Amino acid sequence: MTLGIIPLSDPSLIENEKKALRAAMSAQRLAVSAAERNAAADGLRVAFSAYARGMSDAALVAGYMPIRSEANILPLMADLAERRIATALPVVIAKGMALEFRRWRAGEPLEDGLYGTHHPVGMGVWPTVLLIPLLAFDPAGFRLGYGGGFYDRTLDAYRAGGMSVVAIGVAYACQQVPHVPRLPHDQPLDAILTERGLLWSNGAA
Numbered sequence: 001m002t003l004g005i006i007p008l009s010d011p012s013l014i015e016n017e018k019k020a021l022r023a024a025m026s027a028q029r030l031a032v033s034a035a036e037r038n039a040a041a042d043g044l045r046v047a048f049s050a051y052a053r054g055m056s057d058a059a060l061v062a063g064y065m066p067i068r069s070e071a072n073i074l075p076l077m078a079d080l081a082e083r084r085i086a087t088a089l090p091v092v093i094a095k096g097m098a099l100e101f102r103r104w105r106a107g108e109p110l111e112d113g114l115y116g117t118h119h120p121v122g123m124g125v126w127p128t129v130l131l132i133p134l135l136a137f138d139p140a141g142f143r144l145g146y147g148g149g150f151y152d153r154t155l156d157a158y159r160a161g162g163m164s165v166v167a168i169g170v171a172y173a174c175q176q177v178p179h180v181p182r183l184p185h186d187q188p189l190d191a192i193l194t195e196r197g198l199l200w201s202n203g204a205a
């Protein structure tokens with residue numbers, strides 16, 4: 001019998017670490033109280049407002065329609081719409097593909113999508129800012145999602161196409177961890193928005 005040395009970056013070990021962190025951080029996010037959720041929804045809007053004030057007319061901000069216990073960014077999106085900044089939501093086209101985005105603002109219709117999501121009707125657009133839900137984030141801007149790889153593929157598509165996009169994770173401050181396990185396909189975020197403020201990633205990948 002030969003005993004191989006398991007490299008530190010063994011993908012299956014990292015996948016297992018991600019799985020364990022997903023379970024722990026789902027529970028953590030679920031434990032946020034209703035009062036804290038409401039306060040955070042307002043905190044996220046306020047924390048983003050200074051950045052929103054500096055946006056150009058050409059900005060198009062993709063948010064998300066919260067599912068499970070995700071931070072509520074609908075007040076933030078409504079605030080953008082009031083400032084006449086265009087907003088959009090993601091559409092899951094199929095498993096294994098990048099996301100599409102379609103224009104949407106509060107009050108407009110949504111249809112049922114895959115994985116319990118709801119998305120707008122209409123044509124695809126390329127947002128200039130993506131507000132990205134997550135289970136955990138770290139100071140270097142790495143994020144843990146539900147494991148579909150949708151946002152990684154989407155950021156890869158932008159970056160491979162040479163298109164600039166500002167990728168901002170959205171979370172409760174309690175979702176920060178020292179280090180999110182990462183694999184080569186994981187695309188870092190430029191910043192993280194929590195109810196405490198907008199935190200630009202330190203780039204220490």
Ligand SMILES: Nc1nc2c(c(=O)[nH]1)N(C=O)[C@@H](CNc1ccc(C(=O)N[C@@H](CCC(=O)O)C(=O)O)cc1)CN2
Binds near residue numbers: 065090117134148149
């Ligand atoms: N609000 C919101 N919208 C979003 C995302 C998101 O994370 N949050 N997405 C981010 O990518 C995309 C949807 N992706 C999703 C991927 C998986 C699951 C999910 O619940 N997965 C199950 C496993 C399901 C299965 O394997 O069949 C799970 O986690 O238990 C949900 C959304 C686009 N829209």
Ligand SMILES: Nc1ncnc2c1ncn2[C@@H]1O[C@H](COP(=O)(O)OP(=O)(O)OP(=O)(O)O)[C@@H](O)[C@H]1O
Binds near residue numbers: 143148186
């Ligand atoms: N650019 C890419 N091209 C091909 N496959 C990819 C790409 N990015 C991610 N994947 C695949 O997607 C799968 C899930 O990735 P990961 O666990 O990082 O998802 P996640 O970031 O947690 O989920 P999500 O972005 O949907 O919230 C991985 O098995 C990975 O191989």
